[in-house]
Amino acid sequence: MKKHPLTVGVMAGLLSLAATLPLQAANDTSNFSTPRQQVLQQEDIESQIEHLLAQMSIHEKIGQLALRDWGTFGASDMKSIKQAVREGRVSGFLNVNFSAVDKNAFEELQRIAVEESPLGIPLLFGQDVIHGYETIFPIPLGQAASWNPELIRNGARIAAQEASADGIRWTFAPMIDISRDPRWGRIAETLGEDPLLTSILGVAMVEGFQTSNLADPTSLAACGKHFAGYGAAEGGRDYNSAYIPERLLRDIYLPPFKAGIDAGMQSIMSTYSTLNDVPGTGSPFLFKQILRDEWGFDGFVVSDWNAVMEMVPHGFARNARHAANLAANAGIDMEMHTDTYEKFLPQLMDEGKFSEAQLDTAVANILRVKLRLDLWNHPYPRAQSEAEREQIIRSAQFLDAAKEAAKETFVLLKNDKKVLPLKKGQTVAVIGPLAEAPHEQLGTWIYNGDKKHSRTLLPALRAMVGDEGEILYAAGLDYSRDMSTRGFKAAVKVARKADVILYVGGEESILSGEGHSRGDIRLPGAQAELVAELAKTGKPLAMVLMAGRPLQLDETLEQADAVMMAWHPGTMAGPALADVLYGETSPSGRLPLTWPVGAGQIPIYYNHLATGRPATDDNYTRIDRIGQEVFQHQPGNSSNLLDYGHKPLFPFGYGLTYSDFAYADLELSSTTLDVNGQLTVSATITNTGKRTATETAQLYVRDLVGSVSRPVRELKGFERITLAPGESQRVQFTLAASDLAFHNAQMEQVIEPGEFRVWVAPDAQSGLESGFTLR
Structure with missing residues (x-):
């Protein structure tokens, strides 16, 4: 990648803009080397926005509301999409680096925007940089288990440094939805169930992405999502209906967004779900009343991917034109992926259904963030050569940070007989479908993560023990959902040779994340049966779970002497787990959510109401102890479940260490x-x-x-x-x-x-x- 000189057209446009600034600022060049820098460092951003708006056509303004998904284009689309950029009809792109169509797409698209478009307004490149870019950190729910804001701030900072090297300056994170339902696949992306913990950790993530200076070329504009109530979707089913009383919305679901905005978060994304029967993307209550009028937010709002058009199947919009009208009037500034604004806003404006003043406000919100990011000074990828990029991406320092972060996220749930930590003189039988699974350890939303860079558990354990012990291995199951028992015999044979069994299972990464909800949250496949067979050997049995959610453990919890929740730990999962399993570090993670006995207990959360008949340990009879043909009230009348009881398997905030x-x-x-x-x-x-x-x-x-x-x-x-x-x-x-x-x-x-x-x-x-x- 190379730097591009300013063209005459760009220089002329910026000089024209500089001429509108206050005379003293325009003439004082002592702190600026070029008029371009002078414009960008002028404190009065609003005057710059006003000048740009005055020069823009209606179509150029609407172009600033368009976020296009590069990943949906093929080679045949290149000419038309580049022409759209040239004409000022695109504000930015997401997913640029996923396409093999043009390896220099970041640079080429931006060059067209700043050198060939009418006003040289830079593009904004966004991406789902959720828990790392190429150096993958633990999933957000795992990071939340650290209860350590500094860890989360540092992880976001590293992700921003890597992503900005490729030209990305905007991330669709943090996800600060509160969720009380581990069936929901996207709980893996959340920071848990509590508004205070989520607020503190969400702010740390914003600070890591954005730094204290958005103009820093390593900063990413953060995006709080999904506004609002997405984590309360009925039954844990993604994209579904959420019913949240306004009082609960304001006390539980909104505080993390308010905290992020107070910390300077620059953008907000709408929810896919309906909130009290209104799709979030079409809710003036959320975006006008709360976000703008009550909170004074001055960044921009972006729809989620295709969310504007999804108001049609929601039954809220009649067609694409109606959807554009509803979203624009609700306060959605930028439309992601779909093109209803481009197609229909001119007509809606002609009909008086949307005004140019409203359009100017939306454009101003977007330009404000672009100016704060100083994109005019730093439009191109930060790494200007492949060698420079290699010095940044997955550096030794970043990998060490990912390892240290993972170590703080592991939650020790059980440790009977002090099976953990392992001892180096032992023979350890490592068994399970996730013991050597470089892709699965990365977790959900890892568009830039690559399994070839994963450091897995098996070699890390062997490196840890060296000549002081022996590590045996049999997978037992090929993958987490494998129902075949053909590998059981070999696994049990290996287990019998060992002093201790280390079972590594849970969920593959694909079982959590967007659209990946589960009604049955037990260990998938034949894992429970495999653990039961291992337990029959009588050998001490420690279990490591990798998953994007709490799992229903049933008899498996009793069969295992020790259980550690590792979430999906990221690139450095293996070395991090080896350190903790062998006691180089004591586990310190604490649950950021309540762990249910089973799916029938959901929703379950610690900050519930008492009810009129709160359950205690002695005011009801469990189902297996109820006599036959007894009087109706004999089992008791309290708020409980006869089969699960009234307590979770593990409470919010819970976690053991190797000490007391x-x-x-x-x-x-x-x-x-x-x-x-x-x-x-x-x-x-x-x-x-x-x-x-x-x-x-x-x-x-x-x-x-x-x-x-x-x-x-x-x-x-x-x-x-x-x-x-x-x-x-x-x-x-x-x-x-x-x-x-x-x-x-x-x-x-x-x-x-x-x-x-x-x-x-x-x-x-x-x-x-x-x-x-x-x-």
Whole structure:
């Protein structure tokens, strides 16, 4: 790739624009080497937008609303699409680097835009850079299990550095949908079920992508998605209906978006789903009332892929023309993939159904972000040669960061008999369909990830033990959905030769992500049967699960002595797992969502309401203990499931380490809190075990009585601390009265006086408890 000199036409256009700036700025060239730089560094971006709008034709303005999918074009389309760029009828592209049609497409398309289009407005290249570009980090749900904002910020920063090397300056992340349903395939892309945790981690991702300076050529404009309520789709079925009362929407589903916008997030993507019977892409309530009027968002809104046209099968739009009208008037600035704006906005404007003032607003929102990204100064791929690109992509530093990130995401769910960590002198039988699966460990949304760069588990384990032990291997199953038992005999034979069995299973990457929901979330294929056969050997059995969601474990949980959730850990899965499995690092991950006993418990989440008849451990009878022909009320009447009970398999925030921690001496700075004040909550945490490990202390609160029913617990803070054996540390949280605000039935955000309970805890189901009064 090479740099292109400015053409006479581009220079003339920029000089014309500079002439409209305030005289002092236009004449002061002490800080600028060219008029082009002068324009881009002028503080008053709005004046630049105004000048560009004044020179644009209606068709050029509508062109700025067009985001085209390069991946849908073939060789026969090249002439027409390049001509569209030349005429200013395209604002940007997604998926450019997926096509083999033109390996220099980034550079060539941008050259046409800046040198041959009427005003030289650069293109914006976007892509799904979700959990890495070519250096793949753990899936977002896995990253959320770290409860570590810095880890997530660093991962996004690395992804931005790699992606910008190829010319990408916009990512369709973070996905900050709250989801309480692990059947939903896209839960893998979320940051969990809690609005506070998702807000904190989502902001960290925005900061990593965008940096503190959008004009930095390594920055990517972030895009919060999907606005709003997508994670509440009925039955976990993707693209489906979501019904969310407005109070719940404002208290649970919207806070992460508001936090991202407050952090400077530059774009928002609409949801595919309907929200209370209105497709998100056609909702003025979401995009005009909340996003613009209430929150003052000044970036741009993009539809999801094909979402404008999908309002037709939703039964909300009659046809493509009607869909364009609905989306444009709802506040969708940029249309992804489809071309209804290009085809129908001129007619709609002639008929008075959409105004030029509305069009100018949409164009201004898009130009504002392009100007903030300084695309006029940095339009081309950052890496100007293949050698320069190779120095950036998958550098040793980036791979090390991906490994360290993965290590912090693993959640140890069970460790009976202290089977983990493994010992180097042991003979270990590695069995399972995902033990040596370089593609599957990468997870969903890895358009640029390549399995040939994956570091897998088997060689990493062998490198770890060297001459101090033996690693045996038999897959048992060819892939996670394999129903054949033909490999069982060989697997059991290998298991009998070992001191300990390490089973590596779960879900292939294709079983989670967009459109990949599951009604049955048990281990797919014949995995449960294989684990049962391995358990019959009587050998200690440790299980590593790779998956994009919690799985229903049934008897498998009892058969395994140890269980570790590894999610889909990314490029460096093997070395990261080897380090943790052999105790070089103690696992520190904590669940960012509630793990159900089975699919019949879904939706399940920790911050639920108590109900009028809350279940306890002793106020109902489980199904297998109910007598025959007993009186109707004999099993009890409480909010539970007779077969699953009332508790999850593992609670939100849960996770073990190779050590143990004790919580003691809970103190509140005051037992009363003024509505304009704050108090501190503190406790002492001690590592009572024999290994250095990290604990995540969590602060929870319950409002006992409100004008609307309040959750049994709400996360209000957390702190990660690393302690050596025998070491203690005092953790302290500041709780402000404003942290207790919620929306009442009138949609007013209120702070109501009353009695509160407070916990400092290792998870959402336990901990030290006290109370205070808000007055």
